[in-house]
Every structure is written in structure tokens, then in C-alpha cells.
Amino acid sequence: MALLIAFFLLMVHQYVIGRQQMLEELRTEASIIGATSVAALVFNDAEAAQETMGALRFTPRITGGALYRAGGERLAAVGDFPFPVQLALSGGETLPKSLQLLDASSVSLWDDILREDVVIEGDKVGTLLLRISFLSLYWRMLEYALGVLGIATVALTLAYRLTRGLRQRMVLAEEQLELMAFYDLVTDLPNRRLFERELRLAVARSTRGPMGAALLFIDIDDFKKVNNTLGHAVGDQALRLIGQRLSSVLRSGDVVARLGGDEFGVILYGISDPEHAARVARLMVETLAEPLQTTPTPSHVGLSIGVLLLPCDDSDPTVLLQRADMAMYVAKTHGKNGFRFYSDAIDARVRSDLDIEASLRGALQHDGSGLWVAYQPQLCAQTRQLVGVEALVRWQRDDGQQMSPAEFVPVAEQTGLINELGDWVLSQVCRDLAILRTHGVEVPKVSINVSPHQLLHGCSLVERFCKTILSFGEPVSRFEFELIESALMDEDGAVVLEAFYQAGFSLSIDDFGTGYSSFGYLKRFRVSELKIDQSFVRDLPHDSESGAIVKAVIQMAHALSLKVVGEGVETPAQAEFLRIHGCDILQGYWLGRPISPMELLAYAKTLPEVE
Incomplete structure (x- = not known):
């Protein structure tokens, strides 16, 4: 519409300018004709x-004309226009209608009458009437219009093609923006953002309908290991x-x-039963069990899944995801590669863990x-001499509440505080050894537990331990680090275990028999000690199956030149059974509970001295 209005105004402008120019040219031509006709008028x-x-x-623009003498009589005429024989001289006489518009201000569309007085030396000697046609003007206007339209058509065509390309690119850009806004570029x-929108719809649908829904919050176990060992490109592929x-x-x-990182979310519709x-x-x-x-x-990974059934007492997607995340957290603390339902418990x-x-x-x-x-x-099973101690961390909170390691150690592992806690324990053990030494008690060996989460830091863990121990002037041979069986199976842990051995530390496998390691792994990593899990010791000597397992472990350990520690000894009969079978x-409550350094000082003085 804007282009049409502009075109119309342009044509009107060109018409007015063209008409004015044409009339000026015709007036000049009329003056020339009048000057040429002076002699004829003077001599009649x-x-x-x-x-x-x-x-x-x-002259195509002039289709007729008439020459009148000063008295108004027609002297000559050409063309087929009916010019009057006598031209009116006074304003009182009426001209024919066709001669009433005789100047350039005429608004006739197709033709007009141009009047020019013939004057010589200031005296009027005659009048010239010319019938002019605007057809040539209109032809020029038509040519101009066609030219303008042609240029406009070409310009519009080019503009259309350009804008069409821009529109296509804009549509593509909008689609890409939509993908970026609502879809993950790695997994498609x-x-x-889109999941939370779908979750709102799921809550509304489960509230209205007879069937419920379920929200699953999924975390990929050991995905960090894939990224660290194989690279982020392989991680994206995984x-x-x-x-x-x-x-x-x-x-x-x-x-x-x-949902981000290594977290996924799932909405299941039509869930009528938690099963x-x-x-x-x-x-x-x-x-996900298959590689x-x-x-x-x-790549090998697992899943920890938190399940929340819908509808529930809240409809906020953020709250619902938080609850499912809580359930996933509990699933991960129970050994990973499993799932847990959300509950008030x-x-x-x-919240307690937080x-x-x-x-x-x-x-x-x-x-x-x-x-x-x-x-x-x-204690030595044969002589009851003190051969070592196991260092166990304890915590009394500011409110006086005693926290069990079973409560705060898993939290430390999940939050990464286990590394800082392990460093503190090692430093405190070194300080306590120095105090005991000043009182005349030299502890032969100290066993310290190492979490699998600490092994993720690689050989830097061993370097940090060595630096701490040497800073206190303690020999590394005094320290033994206890690991659970699964640490032997972990590929990353293997490098760290070798670093422990090369640094001069001895290694002990805690709770042996409850995991899935083999004696081949014990030989490979040059473990020096096994600790029989207390679940096998508890029913000795009456449980024949536990007894058979204990005897077999002791025999195979001795065949590999490994020492065996029986933990959880709570009765004399258990101690005697273990002693008899080698x-x-x-270690256990019957022999001594975990005690403070000062209590250990008094305890050590009641035992036979180590030769």
C-alpha cells in the first residue's frame, strides 16, 4: 500500500510538471506563429x-488553429475543430463553450484551447487560437509509469528473493533457537526447561485422571570417570x-x-501401582548394565534412580525434582546402580545429611x-602383645551430641569432605603418636581407613600422605592403610594402590569375605594383611559354616604370606578358636574398645611388652 501511494503521488507530480512544461513550450511556439503572422494580419x-x-x-501537439484580425474576423483556420467565424471582443459577448477555457490553467484532460494575442509595437493586431492535445503527454506519462513499474518490479523481485532468503534463514534461526531453548544439543x-513444562502437564493430568504418573530422577554412576579417562568427546558420545x-x-x-551434566529425568504416565x-x-x-x-x-556406567509418585501434595516442578533427587541420593548411598522411592523418611x-x-x-x-x-x-593372637591400633575418627558436635561414623562418614563421602577429613585424621594420628612417645609408649603400627572416594584423587593422595607423615618425623613403615575389597576392582584405584606400596606403606583389606575380590587381586597388589569380617567371627565357634570359611581364609592367606586379623572378637571362645586355627x-571389644590416646597409654602399660 505504501508503494502504491508513493507511485500515485509520483505520477501526479510528473503529470503536473509535464503539463506545465508542455504549456510553456506551446506558448513559446504560439508566440513564434503569431510573430510570423503579423504581416498577414496587417495586410489582411x-x-x-x-x-x-x-x-x-x-506539430503533433497542435491539432488545429485559427487566426483572427484585431476586429475579431477569422482570417485563417486549420484542423477540423469548429472555430467561430467571429471572435468575441468584449466581455459581454458569450463565446462558444469550447472556447471558454483559453489559458494554461485549463483543466481539460485530453485537449485545450490556447489563446495568444498578436501584438506589434504595443498594438494588438490579431488573436491566435490553437487547439492543443495532451495525448503526447499521456504517452510520456505511460512510458514513465512503465519504466517506474519495471524498475519497481525488478527491485521488488530482488527484494523478494533477498527477503525470502532472509526469512528462510530467520525460520532456520528460530528453529535452532527453539532447539537451544527446549532441547539438549548433545543428546537431542x-x-x-521443557521437562519442567511437561512435568506441570503431568501433575495436572494425574490430578484429573484416574491413573497417576511417576517422576524419575536419574544420575549416571561413574560418569566422571568416563570423562576424565576417555575425554569429553567420548563423554558426550556416552x-x-x-x-x-x-x-x-x-x-x-x-x-x-x-536435565544437565550427567542427570536425566523421566515422566511415566499411566502408573496405577508403584510396582x-x-x-x-x-x-x-x-x-545400562551392558557396556x-x-x-x-x-564405557561402563550405572544408574542411581529416585522415584516420586504423582500426584502428591505439591505441584511445583522444582520441589518435585528436589524430592526425586533426594530419593536418588539415598539410592546412591546404598551402593549405586539401583533405585529408591521418595518418602517422608x-x-x-x-535434611539430616544436609x-x-x-x-x-x-x-x-x-x-x-x-x-x-x-x-x-x-593384639597378637598368641602372646596378647600390642602389635598395633586401628585409628577410628569420632565426632562430638557443638550441641554435645555424639555422632556415629556410620552417620557422618557417608555424608563426607557424598559431599567430597572425605578428603579433608582423611587429611585431618592422618595429621591428628601423627600428633597423638608424638604425645604417646613422650610418655614412653611406641605404637608399632597404626591402621587408617581410606575411602574409595579418596582414591579418585590418584597418586596425589599418596604424595599428600607422605608429605604429612614426614613433616611430623614419622616413618612411613609405621602406617598401614585399610581398604575395602571393591577398591581392588577399581581401575583407577589400582594405580593408587601401587603408589602406596612403592611409598613403603602396607595395605590391609578390611571386611574380607563380604565383597567380590579374589586372592589373585591380593597377590597382584601385594596386600600384606586381611581382616576377616566380624559377620564370620560373630557365630564362632558354634557355626560350622562360618568356622569353615574362617579356616579356609586363614590357610589361603598364609599360603600367600599374608597376616590375618580377626575383628569383632567379643568372647574368649571366639578368640581361642581364631588362635587355634592360626x-x-x-581385634574386638573383648580385647579393647576404641579409646582416647591417654586411655591407650594406660592400656598399653597393662600388656606384655613387644620383644
Whole structure:
């Protein structure tokens, strides 16, 4: 519309300018004709006048004309226009209608009458009337209009093509922006923003309908190991494969999304029973049990899943995801590669863990305020001499509450505080050894537990331990580090275990028999000691099966030149059974509870001295 209005105004402008210019040119031409006709008018020579007027035939814009004498009589005329024989001289006489518009201001569209007085030396000698046609003007206007339209058409065509390309690119850009806004670029799955929108719809649908729904919060176990060992490109490839496998166990109406990092979310519709959600969760765990075919090396990961049934007492997606996340956290603390349903008990536990984390972090920031190390004696099974102690961390909170290691150590492992806590324990052990030495007690060996989470720091863990021990002037041979069996199976842990051995530390496997290691691993990592789990010692000597297991472990350990520690000894009969069958070291409440350094000082003085 704007272009049409502009075109119309342009044509009107060109018409007005063209008409004005044409009339000026015709007036000049009329003046020339009038000057040429002076002689004919003065001498009343009609033949000469007719000859002069006949030249008008060669001017296309003039279609006729008439020459009148001063008295108004017509002297000559050309063309087929009916010019009057007598021209009116006074204003009182009426001209024919066709001669009433005789100047350039005429608004006739197709033709007009141009009047020009013939004057010589200031005296009027005649009048010239010319009938002019605007057809040539209109032809020029038409040519101009066609030219303008042609240029405009070409310009519009080019503009259309340009804008069409821009529109296509804009559409593509909008699609890409939508993908970036609502979809994960690595897995092509919906992202957290779109997932939260779907979660709102799921809550509304489950509230209105007879069937419920389930929200699954999924964390990939050991994904950090894939990224660290194989690189982020392989990590992205693993995420795509994980997304595909999760999608493969879902129905078409269910939703799976990547929430960020190594976390995924799933919405299951039509859940009438918790077992339905549990079945899907088990399928997800099973489908990730097979290695991911990443290149160049296959990847092994697991799943920890938190399940929240919908509808519940809240509809905020953020709250719902937080609750499912809590359930996932509990699943991870129970050994990973499994699932847990959200409940009020889980909520209370997670909140308690958060409180423990905050308090423990504050204690570590204030030089271990409230933390202390207890020492449980380890005695020779044959002589009952003190051969070592196991260092066990204890914590009394600011409110006086005694926290069990079973409560705060798992929290420290989950939050990463275990590294700082382990460093503090080692430093405190060194300080306590120095105090005991000043009182005349030299502890032969100290066993310190090392969490698998600490092994993730690699050889730097061993370097840090060596630096701490040497700074206190203690020999590394005095320290023994206890590991659980699963540490032997971990690929990353293998390098750290070798570093422990090369640094001069001895290694002990805690709770042996409850895991899945083999004696081949014990030989490979040059372990020096086994600790028989107390679950096998508890029923000795009456349980024949436990007795057979204990005897077999002792015999195979001695065949590999390993010492055996029986822990959890609570009765004389248990101690005697272990002694008879060759157990080297005893540890348990019957022999001595975990005690403070000062109590250990008094305890050591009641025992036979080590030769």
C-alpha cells in the first residue's frame, strides 16, 4: 500500500510538471506563429495567413488553429475543430463553450484551447487560437509509469528473493533457537526447561485422571570417570547412547530429558501401582548394565534412580525434582546402580545429611573442632602383645551430641569432605603418636581407613600422605592403610594402590569375605594383611559354616604370606578358636574398645611388652 501511494503521488507530480512544461513550450511556439503572422494580419492577407497556419500540421501537439484580425474576423483556420467565424471582443459577448477555457490553467484532460494575442509595437493586431492535445503527454506519462513499474518490479523481485532468503534463514534461526531453548544439543532430548513444562502437564493430568504418573530422577554412576579417562568427546558420545537406551525402555507417550551434566529425568504416565514404576526403573538399570559402545573404548556406567509418585501434595516442578533427587541420593548411598522411592523418611534423612554436612564442614574449617581419633588395640593372637591400633575418627558436635561414623562418614563421602577429613585424621594420628612417645609408649603400627572416594584423587593422595607423615618425623613403615575389597576392582584405584606400596606403606583389606575380590587381586597388589569380617567371627565357634570359611581364609592367606586379623572378637571362645586355627592378630571389644590416646597409654602399660 505504501508503494502504491508513493507511485500515485509520483505520477501526479510528473503529470503536473509535464503539463506545465508542455504549456510553456506551446506558448513559446504560439508566440513564434503569431510573430510570423503579423504581416498577414496587417495586410489582411488570408492566403499568407492560411499558409502560415498550415505549418501547424507538422506539430503533433497542435491539432488545429485559427487566426483572427484585431476586429475579431477569422482570417485563417486549420484542423477540423469548429472555430467561430467571429471572435468575441468584449466581455459581454458569450463565446462558444469550447472556447471558454483559453489559458494554461485549463483543466481539460485530453485537449485545450490556447489563446495568444498578436501584438506589434504595443498594438494588438490579431488573436491566435490553437487547439492543443495532451495525448503526447499521456504517452510520456505511460512510458514513465512503465519504466517506474519495471524498475519497481525488478527491485521488488530482488527484494523478494533477498527477503525470502532472509526469512528462510530467520525460520532456520528460530528453529535452532527453539532447539537451544527446549532441547539438549548433545543428546537431542528435551532439556530441563521443557521437562519442567511437561512435568506441570503431568501433575495436572494425574490430578484429573484416574491413573497417576511417576517422576524419575536419574544420575549416571561413574560418569566422571568416563570423562576424565576417555575425554569429553567420548563423554558426550556416552550421554547420547545413554539417552537412546533410556528411551528404548519407555513408551511413546512417556518423556525422557537430560536435565544437565550427567542427570536425566523421566515422566511415566499411566502408573496405577508403584510396582509399575519400579519395573521401569529396573529395566533402566539392566539396560545400562551392558557396556556403552563408545569409541575407541567401551564405557561402563550405572544408574542411581529416585522415584516420586504423582500426584502428591505439591505441584511445583522444582520441589518435585528436589524430592526425586533426594530419593536418588539415598539410592546412591546404598551402593549405586539401583533405585529408591521418595518418602517422608527420605526427606528427613536428606535434611539430616544436609545438617551434618554443614556442621562437619564448619568443624573442619575450625581445625577439627569436636573431632578426635579413637584407637582400638590390635593384639597378637598368641602372646596378647600390642602389635598395633586401628585409628577410628569420632565426632562430638557443638550441641554435645555424639555422632556415629556410620552417620557422618557417608555424608563426607557424598559431599567430597572425605578428603579433608582423611587429611585431618592422618595429621591428628601423627600428633597423638608424638604425645604417646613422650610418655614412653611406641605404637608399632597404626591402621587408617581410606575411602574409595579418596582414591579418585590418584597418586596425589599418596604424595599428600607422605608429605604429612614426614613433616611430623614419622616413618612411613609405621602406617598401614585399610581398604575395602571393591577398591581392588577399581581401575583407577589400582594405580593408587601401587603408589602406596612403592611409598613403603602396607595395605590391609578390611571386611574380607563380604565383597567380590579374589586372592589373585591380593597377590597382584601385594596386600600384606586381611581382616576377616566380624559377620564370620560373630557365630564362632558354634557355626560350622562360618568356622569353615574362617579356616579356609586363614590357610589361603598364609599360603600367600599374608597376616590375618580377626575383628569383632567379643568372647574368649571366639578368640581361642581364631588362635587355634592360626589367626595372627585379634581385634574386638573383648580385647579393647576404641579409646582416647591417654586411655591407650594406660592400656598399653597393662600388656606384655613387644620383644
